[in-house]
Amino acid sequence: MDANLIVFDIGSTWTKAVAFRLDGRKLTYLARGQATTTVKDVALGAAQAEWDIQNQGVGLEEGYKRYSSCSAAGGLRMVAMGYMPKVTAKAAKEVAMTAGARVMEVISVDEPPEFREEVLHEIRPDIILLAGGTDNGDETSALENAAIICRAKVTATVIVACNQVAQRRVVRLLKEAGIPSIRIPNIIPTIHELNTVPAREAIHSQFIKQITQAQGVQEFCKTLSNQEVIPTPGAVFFASELLAKGIYGKEGIGSLMLIDIGGATTDIHSAIPELLELKIEERGLLINNEKQYSYRTVEGNLGMRISAGGVLDTVGAENLLTYAGPGVGESDIIDYIEMVEEQPDHIPQSEKEKAMDHAIATCAINLSIRRHAGFYAKENDAVMGVMAGTAMGRDLRHIKNIVCSGGVLVNAADEEKRAIITHAFENPGNALLPIQAPRLIYDEHYLLFALGVLSKWYPEAVLDFMLEEWKNIEHEEINQ
Template sequence: MQANILVYDVGSTYTKAAAFHLDRGRFTFLGRGQSPTTLDNIMEGAGKAEAAIRAQGVEFSDTLKRYSSCSAAGGLRMVALGYMPRVTAKAAKEVAMTAGARVMQVVSAEEPLDFRREVLQEINPDIILLSGGTDGGDETCVLENADMICALRSRATVIIACNKYAQRTVAEKFDRGGVQYVRVPNIMPTIHELNVKPAREAIHEQFIKQITRAKGLKEFRDSLADRTVVPTPGAVLLASELLSRGSYDHDGVGSLILVDIGGATTDIHSALPELEKLTIEERGLVINNEKQFSYRTVEGNLGLRVSATGIPEAVGPNAVIRAMDGAFGVTPDEVLSFARHLEDCPEYVPQSEKEKSLERAMATCAVNTALRRHAGYYVEAADPVMGILAGAAMGRDLRNVGRVLCVGGIFVHSDPDKATRMVARCFEDPGISLLPLKEPQVILDRSYLLYAMGVLGKHYPDAALSFLKEYVGAAEE
């Protein structure tokens, strides 16, 4: 059986590749390989990753099609300018969720114009998300921000995603000022609705342009079947959304949680397809609900390498010690020292059983904290002004979720039973959080294939969905 599909993931450190055979709408996984990423010549690292698969005895078809995701560019720096602070922040995070952008700052009309100007000058963003005003609502703020951007002669690409009645005037200002821009529909056309897909696609296009220019990926991109590159976090999320929701012709598996823990962040993503059946009125105001199908939170201070000290700082070193799966006599000072060492030496691999247990404990604390920040909660005290009763459920409701997908090096390289237990412990005592009522099934992406299915799902949704169901043990459902 020859490989006729190859999917790369070009990371900052390693380039991975996964080979598949596609026949009659079904994927068969044949092998995976990796090699250090060669930033001076991406093709070299990709070729070595492919050679690692060939060394396993996998033959490649003459009709081989190549696809890819990429995180080597690190993500576009994005500043969001809007009208209301909470609405702008929410919209910006939703827009950036799968597009390959990092939200560096969210600035509202409440901030003085001088402050907004300083933010743009200091961050020097690649993307400016210019939002503000529902359709037919405020125009003053977005026009003021447009004048400021022109005066700064910003080199950023501006995504005009504001009140549709102000967009033509804003575009005319940018034409006269020589500012690059892309017009998309308003990201918040009404107070009940977010429309982020067009803005995401616009940012994704800028992501592709950046990595082609900054990382020398043009030749690599031209070798791909679709000549495009999907941001890696977006590819993983697309896989989880496909598995949860299903395709046009086939049902998915329902609600799920995705845990993605890396060296810098711990990301939690939940996909709840039942929420798509709600009416606009049932969803409520955009500003205070988390009732969209797909929702992601990123904890930038909870990582296992470059932000390792953020974990004991968030939960306390004693909490890390209690989470260890063995009695090693570790002291709080040792926890802090180990975290600092991981930050200083990101390539370090724990050697002793004590260090491995300590790393798993840090991961447990990071996931536990991130889950509780992602999930909703039961209100402890009544708020007569807002009309909220004690015991009411607020925020993201994960009580009916039955599966948790886990992505990250800690899950690949740890003993599978210990890695599974590491995550399962986070659901044992939900407290006031709206976490699953029954202990969910924990599924480890040990072959690192979710990114590949996310990429392939754009072209072969039914085949990718079928493969994912088998991968997570849900083929019979």
């Protein structure tokens, strides 16, 4: 069968390609290829990954379509400026993680003006998210921060996402200073909600502009059907949201948690469609609740290779040895982590190395899901009106599905993957993690990024494919 769709993912180390056949609404997976990323001209690595697919006996139909995601650029450097530090940080992280940006600093009006200006000089951001004030709320913070941006003479694009009344004056100030801006609806319209989609789209547009200017990428983009790339985290995010919620006329699988573990980070994304039914006032305050439908966290110091040392530093060698099994000593695990940090493309060469890899994965996932989840309040808090034992933050106790993707969760044997996830969930501590055994879904062919890219153009076909691909997983449940 010939492919008529190819989806690439340009990473810092590897370029991947996935081949599909689309006939009407029927999407069929054919093969997956991989090659080393060629930094000076990414098209060469993409061609090699495509050739890898053809070597597996898959032909390419004349006029086939090409799409791509990309994570090689590392993301736009973003500074968020706003009124309240915790709320601004929450808003910034929500939009940045899936749109191709990295939050370098969060600044509030609590900081002295001189400090805010100095931060802009030191970081030299590509983009500034200017929040501040709910609609019908504070206007002065946005105007004050706009003036600081003008004094700093930044070259960044400013996304104006503050109080609606203040926006016109903010844009005028920036224009007079020669600073480009994009005006969007308030990212925090009320104290109960985040309006992240417009900001995400604005950052994405800037990501595309940056990535197409990067060395070797511009010509590659010209070969794509849509002539642009999507940030890889955003692509995975789109796929998991579609799988959870579905589309008009066809339901998804319901609430899910996505675990995506890589060499540098461990990403956790949860989507809970039931929360869409809540009224705004039922969602609680942004500052202490995580009741939005979709929520993502990235643990930048917990990974399998470059950030393996972060796992060791956080949990200690003793906890890692608990999951590594007999025959592995403390010096073994420390030496192995030092080695994989220096050689991030290392593949385990023995059962002993594999056991240490699985121990790192187990601890990284356990830490990441506990940080993503909410918790039970330990003490009474009269100011916040909270009693001991009250569930606070992101409530994942009734999650129905866990989707596993990335690295070891793709390549390990079935029983090994199951053991990693089971051990990662067996010690929830104070976290609001599933109380009933959710079913497990393994992205065995590493397709989520590709499905997320395709969902922008073929949502019905992609949803049908995911529901069909993972329909026989009812028996795969965590033993709790």
